[in-house]
Amino acid sequence: MGLFLTAKTSKIFIFLCFLLAISEAEKLKTFSKQYGPPLDQTYYEYFMVKQPAGINNEALQITPDSLSKGFKFTNNSGRILLKESFKLWKDDDDEISSNKSRVASFNTSFLFNIYQVNNTSGEGLTFLIAPGLDLPPPNSFGQFLGLTNATTDGNSTNKIIAIEFDTVKQGYDPDDNHVGLDINTVRSVKYESLTPHNITLAPPEERFHNVWIQYDGIKKIIEIYIAKQETKHGPTPPRPSSPIIRSELDLREVLNQNSYFGFSASTGNTAQLNCVLRWNLTVEYYHNEKPLLKIVLGTGIPGLVLLLMGAAWLGYYFHKRRMGRSNSNILGALKSLPGSPKEYEFRELKKATNNFDEKHKLGEGGYGVVYRGVLAKANLEIAVKWFLRDNIKGQDDFLAELTIINRLRHKHLVKLLGWCHKNGKLLLVYEYMPKGSLDQHLFVGQDKPPLSWNLRYKIVSGVASALHYLHNEYDQRVVHRDLKASNIMLDSNFNARLGDFGLARALENEKTSYVEVEGIPGTIGYIAPECFHTGKATQQSDVYAFGAVLLEVVCGQRPGTRIAGFNCLVDWVWFLHRDGILLQAVDEKLGKDFVAEEAERLLLLGLACLHPTVSERPQTQAILQIISGSLPPPHVPPFKPSFVWPSMVPLDVDSSTLDTATSITTSHFNSGWSQQQHLSTESNAGHIDQSML
Template sequence: MVPPPGNWITAILLAVLVMPAMSIDKNPKSFSYHRFNGTHYSVFTAVGDASINGGALQITPDSVNDNFSLLNKSGRVMFSTPFKLWEKTASSNHTSSDTVASFNSTFLINIFRKENWTGGEGLAFVIAPDLSIPSGSDGGWLGLTNATTDGDPSNQIVAIELDTVKQEFDPDDNHIGLDINSVRSNKTVSLSDLSIEISPASPKNYSVWVQYNGTSKVMDVYMAEEGKAKPTGPVLSEEINLKQYVKQHSYMGFAASTSREVELNCVLAWDLTVENLEEEKKKDRKWVKIGVPVLVLLLVMCGVGLGYYWHKRREAEKPINNNILGSTLKSLPGTPREFRFRDLKKATNNFDEKLKLGQGGFGVVFKGVLPKENLEVAVKKFSREKMKGIDDFLAELSIINRLRHKHLVRLLGWCHKNGTLLLVYEYMPNGSLDNHLFGGEEKTLSWDRRYKILSGVASALHYLHNEYDEKVVHRDLKASNIMLDSNYNARLGDFGLARALENEKTSYAELEGFPGTFGYIAPESLHTGKATRESDVFGFGAVVLEVVCGQRPWTKIQGFHFLVDWVWSLYREGRILEAVDERLGKDYVVEEAEKLLLLGLACSHPIAGERPRAQEIVQITSGSMSAPDVPPFKPAFVWASMPPTGDTNTTADSTPITTSYYGSGWTPQVVSRESYVAHTSNSLV
């Protein structure tokens, strides 16, 4: 989009005014990883006994089944590209005048030990000169040095250690330290006084912030439990001029070790921002010599820009070009209708808030009326940042464009104008299922309608999983994404997260972790980051219980933290019908209610392979198959050490996962790992 004329002039004048003062480009290099898998070996280098699996950087081996494999290990996982951390100022021979890069390294760790483990040795964030690891760096050397090299200035390493074993020079077995070329820390702080235990008996994740100010030459480290805000004060703060200790181009990453005492050293997420240092610019007097001609040139460019702006403004009222999304859109089979932006803007009264039907992570949906066609529509306006928005837009368009089923919301067309992405759907006059379940007593759904809605969703799910020419996983099946037409028929919608499974694969994974909504996410998806047909079935099970019980999946009821746990306890005690929505009174069919509650529990089974398939669900809701068998006690979630069999086979490129309580990434915008794992691993509800 071309900016208004005033912004052009302001931007250009500002650029000219600040040019003489700019000697260094400080645009930072930023990286964010909230989940890790085998594909990240192209980004990170794992050396020693380290690996990337189970959704995490495993700095030492990740297994709770084989203690021998954990003994006396050391490893590093480093970002494969070095960073320029300092540069010498040409005009001065004084170290204090040198430019040193600032950086911020924020990471989520889990240092896990079983109850019978003492725990050892520790994990460190490290700046190193290369991608190697010293031999014999296990035990108290933390994967940083060894008995020969410790203390040698040629190591050129600086590290922040989280140490779980007390050496003769350590304050205790639970401290943080600043290490320079040695595991004998230059400064240590005991964490026990701060109520932080690095490796507690009850597993716990910690967020760690390592911040370095290249101007003040101060290293600050903050630490807090996952989900808590960054503390106001650092747990460790020390002045250090990195230029004196590290190579100009150094690597960043993590090191860890074990000895005869063992622990699992996992990094679950990592955000890294490093100041981008460039070579020193030419002196200011040279800018003075070229400033005037540059200003003239920029003013000419300003004139050209203004002309282009007014040209684009005149073009705004012309019909949209079908090539606006390029060859990607043109290649879609049966490309849907392209709407004019001005028509949709008028239909929604300029996207009036009063006409808003709903809002989610991908955009806002407005009601619109096209008077010439006497047609009511729902217009979805994508709201995410531009490039990601286009990806979401094309993903939804490419999938739903060819879907044809009476229980799916039908796509009518699309629009892309000046960076604004719009999808146009048929309007559902009765809104969402969620609104009817929780919109007040006047909207209480009858039993017949509830049963019909669930049958319709089951049919739509079977179509996506088995009947469409591609296997599609919806990935966000929940009550607010189930729409109701004028006859209260269910229409599954919002395919912003849906993905097709290609090349006979049975799962879909994203590098950024598993998206979705709290209460509807299958436990295995949190550990593997993969969406499967089984994870869709888990979401359907949550919807079934929600519809029958009239309670949201995350409802705390009678001491239980989740609806499914409460229903399972009633089933075990032979009182499952007490879970039926009390607003229905006795106006429901007992046999149908019991069947649906058992179906909901079966679909919520913690083990993916034990859940019914979509085809069986349709047969159960239609009455051609009896209710599923459900164990009286909710089974424990097991993170299998080998890929499951049958319909739950992972993709060919998936990495085998070892049994580990914590060893995978998480999706912070959805649910904390503690609460979800506590829910899914409790076998006696």
């Protein structure tokens, strides 16, 4: 009997083949996690840790710390590995042999401290990818760095890759202060001395170093970066522009398909502390989807036809049912997001918010409404953001926010828990912030005490840290585009959490700005002047908005407020600065309960961030250092400079895309330029008026 399909059944057959193809696929997923600081005993659930390694003094102690008792400090080795393994390539043998096949990518950053004991150093620390969770091999102390020993070193069966930070010179080493790429052996296939780069891994005094390791599974390239950090809890330095080591590397040729990430270290005849104080890890890995149907060809043609027909009908039925539940396009996009958070049932969120009761409403704006809810089973408070726009633009906003925030990991960003999409309803589920938004505490009535100075300073420090992460530390540069007090949420301890990523966009590596074709995004008082000419959002326009937040926090006035005859807050503060009475700008509700030096520092920093000329605004790294006090306040001219366009092409703005008519016209604005411009574009702002995530 031959195989005969009608036009109708052929379509079903094609659909079935497609269904089988995707069900058999191994899909890339993303694991992203931030560990510490501080690293404490609670992290034992994530790591495989066995003596002599441990988690003590807010760090992963890869070899024993000097305060430990009962451990020897010399001739020792240790490992700490993440308990979860990752599948780094597909099973398909044909694909493995193809040069075009891809391997999973990963990127990691960590802060470490190598500290001399008794003014001696030895031996080193490594970032390790290993085949299992075993302890270091016997006799892997000294030169073997907890990786191999005299018997196993160089064996291809080791299945390890390590980045070593070596502090003792062996015969095969360039010196006692280098980074090396190790493959199945401690004899590095590629190394670089750090001395010419003004970096000393194990100096006599306490020293901290940040490392970034990025592996591209398509290009099969590994890059290693390193930079000094001034203090343990100080701001993270920017990643250097050039890697210290760059090398071709195919993980399949070395590692087990399922491997583990972590650290190893050793000491020799002399001892040193080998500590990791903070670790961020993002790994793409392959995830097997179980096949929905398995066809055995030995059943014969008649049986095969019936089987295909039956399976096709079942596939078609379930396909139609799924399509009836939700729009396939957006649902497919949601399902394909890397590292997608949890999908919630609509009825679950409806119950949690008491049918979206008005009494549970936290805020409302142009993008939707936010409700407080409680998931009874998990005993967890949540905030549910319901997008009100049912058109395509609303879906784009929803996907933009979800695509960006679902991979962000930072203690000063609002945590996304999950999403829901049903019958056109688009909802995001966030961790609930019990203290609400910053503006709710800045602008209170006379019957309530003002937000204390210490909390204000703590909050702006947290926001600056989050902004630096978005601009410099995430694997893509992200511009928030709507930084303001109502989008700064506060947890139970008044820690700042930056939220509302409905306007945020991730910039591609070669781009410096994002074009908004439908109008200028943002909110009155926070929009940088150049945005009205370029139509672009940049990192510098985020810095401008942060400056507006700084003045708002210190002065207790909204940026667009008319005050003392001035059209906006920044003009009034600049006037006070010119007359040498800057501290009169401090919120009068505080009385004398503030630190004058800190207030002046924040006010000057705010003016610097609000500078009309883009190139004069500080970068986020400098902002962090100024707030922490490790850099002096910026120099601010006594008179507010006029905004001139274009006196020069601003930083991070591509001059080749500027409008020709704009670029030949020089426009001068007086001190009231911002209010006039903001009023004229208010209808395009698309901002959220109240507390929104």
